Amino acid sequence: MTASAVPSASGDPGLGVLRLPRAIVLGAGQRHALGALVAGIGRRVLVCTDERMAAGAEFEQVRASLTDAGVRVTVWAHTEPELPVAGILRCVEQLGSTTVDAVLGLGGGSCLDMAKVVALLLAHGGQPSDYYGENRVPGPTVPVIAVPTTAGTGSEATPVAVLGDPDREMKVGISSPHLIPHLAVVDPELTYTCPPALTAAAGIDAVVHLVESFTAVRRDRSPTLASERVFIGKNALTDATALQGISLMARSLPVAYHNPEDAQARQDVMLAALYGGISLGTAGTAAAHALQYPIGALTHTPHGMGTGCLLPYVMRFNLPARVEEFAQLAAAMGVTVSGTAADRARAGIEAIDALVKAVNVPSTLRELGVQRADLPAIARHSLASVRLVENNPRTLDEQAALAIATAAFEGDLSFPAP
Ligand SMILES: NC(=O)c1ccc[n+]([C@@H]2O[C@H](COP(=O)([O-])OP(=O)(O)OC[C@H]3O[C@@H](n4cnc5c(N)ncnc54)[C@H](O)[C@@H]3O)[C@@H](O)[C@H]2O)c1
Known part of the structure; x- marks a missing residue:
């Protein structure tokens, strides 16, 4: 961990909560280990993937690893981006009475999330809508094995x-x-094989996961917080993973974007995306995600392009509540600035501006296809994501959401006015 991940001696480290997969295996070539690992979980596995992946050499390698280990494989290769409910139900229906011991998601976030929802429906039945929201899954699902092929969502x-x-x-x-x-x-x-635009959209979304987790609201420590909420806000354990992740992203996301074959950069970015998933999985995300949802619905642009575009403006809005944290982000990103904490915090925001720019993420909502007349509705609809709104370190009301969206539309980096 970076030195700045260590809480100051005088600071109260607060509550720490970390929830993780039972095992995480990271490293170049580890897909070949799947057979032995999966055989330890069960003998019949459903693989959820998409048509692009199913036609590739890597899919055959995974299938061979599984079958060589004596695992019987059933394949669903029709996962669609953005995961429409109808496709999930079709997969469960097609499986019929075939019993599986585990569901393996192989692909981007859509395939991993497909595996999660299918595993849920196989264990508990019903419709996906029965489980929308927080903590509505009544018990363990069929075990899920996640094998990501993008470095972004952290869904693994x-x-x-x-x-x-x-x-x-x-x-x-x-x-x-x-x-x-x-x-x-x-x-x-x-x-x-991820093209640069996918590397950028996925990678910058992970950057947003890391920054929003590290700067989320800090809730009062209570004996029920960790059990009542899935997302508890900023906490001591995910602070460490978030800072480590942002450090890796600053070093390697632009390299992976410009030089897709750079093995070290790809490994750094994948590890950082995993740290992003680990961090957001307990801390939760906030305003950039709340604002992206209506923008995504309106413009059908990739989630990461929206969250990445918004992050510099959201950080400027949150600055008064997160001076120390933004200064820590600057240090983690290798930016050394002397001066006041406010100077160092500004440097942290500017380092994020530069990272977003380095991978050609649009710097204005206008470039994403938003019209000025859309802004009030975007602000209003963003407040519907109550969990994300409540996780923001500064109060996000309709006026604040509109101010952020307007600055992001105009590309106004002097926001908020001094
Ligand atoms: N569950 C979570 O925690 C979480 C977090 C963030 C986002 N998400 C969700 O994940 C989804 C986005 O996932 P994503 O960004 O990974 O993209 P994706 O899974 O939607 O895939 C996008 C496209 O990239 C292709 N692709 C995937 N891997 C590739 C590779 N290695 N080479 C070339 N092409 C490849 C896919 O075939 C697809 O066409 C969204 O639905 C988003 O809402 C989930």
């Missing part, structure tokens, strides 16, 4: 599945510690 470690429901305007989430995968196999070689 999170208690969340995000899906698209045509009855809802915005994407919906199911959040429960029961959704945390049993096993995560994180092999950076699987990301070598």
Whole structure:
């Protein structure tokens, strides 16, 4: 861990909560270890993936590793981006009476979340909508094995599945510690085929996970906080993973974007994305995510492009409540500035500005296709994500959300006015 991850001697480290997969195996080539690892969980596995992945050499390697270890494999290769509910139900229906001991998600966040929801429905039945929201999953699911092929969502470690429901305007989430995968196999070689735009969108979303987890609201320590809430806010244990992740991203996300074959950069970014998942899985995200949901519904632009575009403006809004944390982020990103804590905090925000720019994430909502007339509705709808709004370190009301969205629309980095 970086030196700045150590809480100051005088500071109260507060509550620490960490919820994790039972095992995480990280490293180049570790997909070949899947057979032996999965055989320790069960003998029949459903693999949820998508058509692009199923046509590739890596899929065949994974299948061979499983079958060589005596695991019987059933494949669902029709996972769709953004995970529409109908596709999830089709997969469960097609499985029919076939029994499986585990569900393996192989692909980007959509395939991992597919595996989570299918495993949930196989264990508890019903419809996905029965479980929308927090802590509504009644018990353990069929074990999930997560094998990410993008470095971004961190879903391999999170208690969340995000899906698209045509009855809802915005994407919906199911959040429960029961959704945390049993096993995560994180092999950076699987990301070598990600084109730069996907590397950027996924990677910058992980940056937002790391920053929002590290700067989330800090709740009063209570004996019930860790059991009542899935997302408890800033806490001592995820502070360490978040700072470590941001440090890796600052060093390697631009390298992975410009040089997709750089093995060290790919490994750094994948590890940082995993840290992002671990951090957000307990701390939770905040305003940038709340504002992105209506923007995503409106513009159909990748989630990471929206959250990444918004982050510099959200940080400026949150600055008064997070001076020390932004200064720590600057240090973790290798920015050394002398001066007051406020100077160092500003340097932290500017380091994030530079990282967003380095991977060509749009710097204004206008570039994402938002019109000025959309801004009031975006601000209003962002408040519907109560969990995210309440997790922000500064009060986010409609006026504040509109101010952030307006600054992001105009590209006004002098926001808020001094
Ligand atoms: N569960 C969570 O904790 C969590 C967190 C953040 C986001 N999400 C969700 O995850 C989804 C986004 O996931 P994503 O960004 O990983 O993208 P994705 O899974 O939606 O995939 C996007 C596209 O990238 C392709 N792709 C995936 N891996 C590739 C590779 N190695 N090479 C080339 N192409 C590849 C896919 O085939 C697909 O066409 C969204 O639905 C989002 O809401 C979930």
